Amino acid sequence: MGRRRLLAVLLSTVLLALGAGGIALARHPALQGDPRLPASLVVEGVDLGGLPLSRALARLEQLRLRSAVLEVPELDLAVAVTLSGDVDRVARALTALAEPGARWPWQRLHRWYELRDHGPFNLTYTPVPEDRRTARELVEAALPRPVPGRLIFHEDTVDIVPDTPGLAVPAGAWEEAWAALAAGAGRVRLELAEARAEPTAETLAAMRLERRIVSFETAFNPRETARADNIALAAGAIDGTLLAPGDVFSFNEVVGPRTFERGYQDAPVIVDGKFVPDVGGGVCQVSSTLHVAFLMTGMQRVAARNHSIPISYLPMGWDAAVAGDWLDLRYGNNTGGHVYIRMEIPSPGRLRVSLYGPSDVAPRKIETEIVETRTPETRVVADATLDEGVTRVLQAGRPTYVVDTYTVDSDGRRHFSHRSTYQGEVRVVAVGGPGG
Numbered sequence: 001m002g003r004r005r006l007l008a009v010l011l012s013t014v015l016l017a018l019g020a021g022g023i024a025l026a027r028h029p030a031l032q033g034d035p036r037l038p039a040s041l042v043v044e045g046v047d048l049g050g051l052p053l054s055r056a057l058a059r060l061e062q063l064r065l066r067s068a069v070l071e072v073p074e075l076d077l078a079v080a081v082t083l084s085g086d087v088d089r090v091a092r093a094l095t096a097l098a099e100p101g102a103r104w105p106w107q108r109l110h111r112w113y114e115l116r117d118h119g120p121f122n123l124t125y126t127p128v129p130e131d132r133r134t135a136r137e138l139v140e141a142a143l144p145r146p147v148p149g150r151l152i153f154h155e156d157t158v159d160i161v162p163d164t165p166g167l168a169v170p171a172g173a174w175e176e177a178w179a180a181l182a183a184g185a186g187r188v189r190l191e192l193a194e195a196r197a198e199p200t201a202e203t204l205a206a207m208r209l210e211r212r213i214v215s216f217e218t219a220f221n222p223r224e225t226a227r228a229d230n231i232a233l234a235a236g237a238i239d240g241t242l243l244a245p246g247d248v249f250s251f252n253e254v255v256g257p258r259t260f261e262r263g264y265q266d267a268p269v270i271v272d273g274k275f276v277p278d279v280g281g282g283v284c285q286v287s288s289t290l291h292v293a294f295l296m297t298g299m300q301r302v303a304a305r306n307h308s309i310p311i312s313y314l315p316m317g318w319d320a321a322v323a324g325d326w327l328d329l330r331y332g333n334n335t336g337g338h339v340y341i342r343m344e345i346p347s348p349g350r351l352r353v354s355l356y357g358p359s360d361v362a363p364r365k366i367e368t369e370i371v372e373t374r375t376p377e378t379r380v381v382a383d384a385t386l387d388e389g390v391t392r393v394l395q396a397g398r399p400t401y402v403v404d405t406y407t408v409d410s411d412g413r414r415h416f417s418h419r420s421t422y423q424g425e426v427r428v429v430a431v432g433g434p435g436g
Contacts, residue, residue, distance in 0.1 A: 030112035031105055035097040038116035043090055044123045053098055060087055060094070066125055069187045070135055070177060074167060075142040079135045083181055085123035093121070125182045136174070139190065143167050146197035149204050153342060156212045158356055160204045168195035208337025210359040214296040215352060218289045218313045220282070222348040227267035227282035230258070232345055234286040241341040243333040248302055249294075249341075251287050251322050251329040258283055270321070273309050273423055284321050285313060285351060287329045290343070291320035293353045295407055295417060296363050297339070300332035306420035309398070317368035317405040317420050335361045362410035371419075372402035378427040386432025397427025 029036035037056050039049040048056040064087040070079045096111050146166035152159040170193040180188040222228050237255045258264040258280025267281025304320040311319050320329045333339050337358035346352050376397035405417045
């Protein structure tokens with residue numbers, strides 16, 4: 001009897017202890033209908049400890065957006081920027097206390113103690129996309145644009161108009177500004193840097209376009225309108241050409257095909273020693289005028305060929321013919337600086353070329369020597385309409401000339417340039433015979 005009574009007393013004591021503990025456990029903050037957060041819980045410096053979950057989530061939502069200012073004092077700009085924090089990430093950690101999956105008390109208790117031991121929650125803020133775009137647009141619109149330098153070509157001199165620097169956002173500056181705002185800064189300055197547009201004054205000075213080196217003119221008949229128009233069209237294509245040191249000028253590449261579609265007309269050209277109409281006639285006067293300027297500058301002759309017969313607007317040995325894409329005028333820039341070509345028609349019937357470049361390039365004189373003259377062959381043909389012994393010249397004929405061309409530098413030294421051969425023409429004489 002005594003033993004049974006002792007067991008009953010012990011059992012009653014255990015049941016009473018369990019009952020008291022169950023009542024205490026039921027009062028734990030994690031097991032309430034609206035669980036209370038651990039006292040130590042802090043989010044982005046805001047104390048949410050001990051708050052019911054519903055109130056804590058409401059307070060957390062107030063932390064979702066934060067305002068900051070992006071400053072650009074050089075542009076007198078202060079742009080308001082809204083940053084959005086990753087509140088949802090923290091909210092998911094808090095609401096895990098009341099999720100349907102945490103049905104058992106021990107599950108809620110486990111998550112509650114995880115929150116207690118987690119330490120402070122920090123939010124990651126990023127500028128909202130719309131404000132990022134707006135800030136960029138405002139800054140870009142306000143940035144002063146750099147203005148490139150330029151050259152002004154006068155008759156004999158060249159002026160450099162310096163470039164005007166502007167401002168630009170350097171690489172990485174936007175990312176640094178956004179990162180500083182995300183880190184919690186209330187005001188952040190966007191760094192700007194000086195921006196310059198090419199060509200700068202330094203670039204232009206390095207080109208050494210310092211003065212006019214040479215200028216040369218030839219004459220043409222402005223009343224021959226088709227030929228005059230062809231000359232103007234080709235000259236306009238060349239005007240403004242800039243040659244860097246070592247560049248090779250190609251007439252055919254710069255002027256392009258001479259075709260009707262490109263505005264060229266029929267005018268006389270030399271074919272087999274005769275003048276015949278063809279598209280682009282007169283363009284050879286442009287190439288020849290330019291050839292003379294290149295010679296006077298002492299530039300490197302790469303490819304040039306004279307006409308098959310002497311021409312009226314230049315001495316023998318000075319001209320350079322071009323045709324199609326197979327006969328070209330090519331000269332290399334060996335002046336040590338850039339060369340600028342100006343080609344114009346200053347008055348009706350005058351074609352002028354001016355070359356600008358380094359001031360230490362002295363113009364040269366051109367000298368020619370006729371090294372061989374071959375008398376034309378005479379061909380005699382009978383003409384029954386003439387009296388016997390009477391002659392009539394049907395074709396005057398033309399000698400063949402071989403001409404050497406030299407340039408003479410400022411020190412008086414003579415430099416051989418090239419040899420030109422101009423084909424002669426047979427002299428034809430009609431003679432009257434018996435019965436004439």
